[in-house]
Amino acid sequence: MKDDGRPLFLQIAEQIENAIIDGSLPEETRVPSTNELAAFHRINPATAANGISRLVADGLLYKRRGIGMFVARGARDLLLERRRESFGRTYIAPLLTEAHKLGMDAEDLKKMIDFWREDQP
Structure with a gap:
């Protein structure tokens, strides 16, 4: 992640939003887990979880118990x-x-x- 002055969790959320918009994360597709995001970006898993939680709160992602987070229909x-x-x-x-x-x-x-x-x- 680049340091653009914004909190990292917001950058994570925006990155996922951009992937949804450009179609690289279509609706009903599993998104990377917080641990996968944390490892990839070399950040704390809690930071990645904050970004994911923001998208869940916005209705863009939903959780399938035991499977992971997915892009919501209409996202x-x-x-x-x-x-x-x-x-x-x-x-x-x-x-x-x-x-x-x-x-x-x-x-x-x-x-x-x-x-x-x-x-x-």
Whole structure:
């Protein structure tokens, strides 16, 4: 795990969330155990357990007694909805505020987005 200033358990949770979103951990798939995560990342198993517990509390994972933790049905859709909402708050709302200050309308923004999209490799 890289030290990005956030608690390690949050980084573990986000890593699993990202795997759910990108499809590498499909719904109803077993996720690595806390001991497997701890060994892989060289962290305390309790830290990994905190990350897993957070995902269980959020309804993204569930436990099958004696087998392990699994990705819940609907987890990907739930994560996509949350991330889109967060994206809107973090990026779109400030973008619209700044565009308004600059006297830009939706068409101006679309042209700018198209310009920058074409400029990407």
